[in-house]
Amino acid sequence: MEMTATAAERIRQVAPRVVVVGDAILDRWWGGHSRRLSREAPAPVVELREAVEVPGGAGNTAANLAALGARAELVSAIGRDATGEALLAALVQAGVGTRGVLQRADRRTVSKTRIVADDQVLARVDDAPDRDVAGRPATVRALVEALIAALADADALVVSDYGAAELPEVVVEALAVAGRPSHLVVDAHDLRRWRGIGPDVVVPNAEESAKLIARPLGEGRDRRRAASEVATDLLAASGAGAVIVTLDRDGAVLLREGAPPMVTSAHPVSERFAAGAGDTFAAAIAAAAAVGVPLETAMRLAQGAADVALAHEGTSVCRGDELIRRLAHPPAALLDWTALRERIDAHRRDGRRVVFTNGCFDVLHVGHTTYLQQARDLGDVLVVGVNGDDSVRRLKGPERPLNPAVDRAGLLAALEWVDYVTVFDEDTPIDLIETLRPDVYVKGGDYSPEMLAETPVVEAYGGEVHVVDYVPDHSTTLLVDRIRSTRPTSQGVS
Structure with missing residues (x-):
């Protein structure tokens, strides 16, 4: 693990500029105690003790980059509303550059609110309005210009795609003007949208991988072998130089043309209150690549970072000092x-x-x-x-x-x-x-x-x-x- 810990140190020392473009979300975690049921319905009454608001989605990827020591800048369109103001404040608190975060009157900010009572998530409330702004050319043009400006001297670009219709158009137009950064990482629910730009690395989970090739990977530990067996199909369908399939508790599998699969193991923790580990993984891959870390080492670093994030409750980040300690002293x-x-x-x-x-x-x-x-x-x-x-x-x-x-x-x-x-x-x-x-x-x-x-x-x-x-x-x-x-x-x- 010494080489991986050194890579984590290098990210903090070099502080690479990494741009994230995609769908920013406000994650809310409301926690408290529940001692009785409501009179109106057979539902628990939660006595609120804590309300936490943190960046989610592409915002969480950017927050993780900043926590690891990179100079992170987010490009995204959010609403000119109270939720958008809260998201901007959370991004600034996380150390993320927000010059490319556009507040638009024609857009509402997406939020996800989880209600937790006495060690149990009771419900998640998603406020996810229509994010399709393909018919709103002014917003698309503003995003393209913001991304072009952000890409100046950028060491890496992360595309964090949660399904916004305009995102491929924005990225393709911006790259045509600004040029391709040295490292392009795509984390997308639907990777078929990104095949044309030839990503350096894509980081689908098992479900996204299965969707990409229209073939299930199975269950549990069998997914490692299944992913390895369809490596050629995943690489061809994604158009990527490397595919890293993340498998939650079963670690991840690195697939490249002409190279044997490489597997990392996750160190298990309770996942009841954890969210956003995939964002952490993508952020760590991009930060490590941006400072010249080989992909094999970057993958181990990313697995360690995801393990650290999952050890916290809520939508959490992995700080560079935490990761260095974790890698220097393995959890075994x-x-x-x-x-x-x-x-x-x-x-x-x-x-x-x-x-x-x-x-x-x-x-x-x-x-x-x-x-x-x-x-x-x-x-x-x-x-x-x-x-x-x-x-x-x-x-x-x-x-x-x-x-x-x-x-x-x-x-x-x-x-x-x-x-x-x-x-x-x-x-x-x-x-x-x-x-x-x-x-x-x-x-x-x-x-x-x-x-x-x-x-x-x-x-x-x-x-x-x-x-x-x-x-x-x-x-x-x-x-x-x-x-x-x-x-x-x-x-x-x-």
Whole structure:
């Protein structure tokens, strides 16, 4: 994660100019307590305690760019109304440049109001008037001129398209005059509208990807494989140089012509009060690209930024300092059994599928990382149990382990697809399994379920035992033997 943290630092140091054009929304979050039902109807009465107004839609993308350290400027048309005034104030508060935000008498500002009571979203009220101004040439012309002015010396452009009819016309006309910026990122509900401009990167979610190619991606973790299988179709239909399919709790998949798919894993949090993580992801991709960060690193950075935003309630942003801390200290944690059980119970209440595996992991090698990646694909949360030092000595001999348990656990925690690590001192993880009761227990392919003492324990509470592929010629014992057999090739060399 060190390279990704460095990329986040670079965004703050360089402060690239990134323009966002699209549909700005005012997001309202009204929260309070509910202790009774209304007399008028079987509906809860909410005693309002807090009312928060923040930029949403394209405004949230711009706010995230500013929070990450970019110089963000928004181009959008909103209404000359009280909601528009509130949105402008929220944008200024977020540090977004608003010279390109046009208040028009022929337009009403879109708002989304969520009502939350005692840890539950009760309702969302959308005030979404007709945003089609294609028949209003003065507004279209004003938007084109505002975008041309904003693009002067811009390092990147993000198109945030929530469906306004005039947006493709505005962008195409402005690019024809101002020229194409170095990086063009499109985040759109309907990517077919943008194929003609050949975006550098598009960031559809699973539903938008399915709409683009008229083919569903399936459900859950299967969407990773499905997206990879239709990479050629997604690239052709979008006209983009790269497609990043975001899959909420299942991370994201990067697709490019002639390159294997790359997958990132999301670290799960409750999503009941979270909104706008897709805006955060698009903002981070654009900011990283604008400072020359390779797309693979930018994708990891964007996944970390979305995880940070989702950890907050409401329509939130990821600040640069938060992201740097997150990337420098990955969220995988070395926990004792009691704390780990509390975390696992919380994930299970949120509907997460918990996967558990175990081993000595004395010298981490490709056999380990391959099977840990495969294990993570079987669920939403991966827990790794590490044999304690005494346990390793009993299993492997008095000369092992080569590395103490705290070091072995720390290396595992640094892997992005590992969520939690714990240490057990017994020769088998049976006691730990009975404590955690994971949904899936995973072992490497040099075992079979019948060989494992853990199998009847897991099956007794309804869990599943899964054996993943074995990577031949990769084991700690073989690696240690190879190192010990190496001899100096010349005097004084060691």
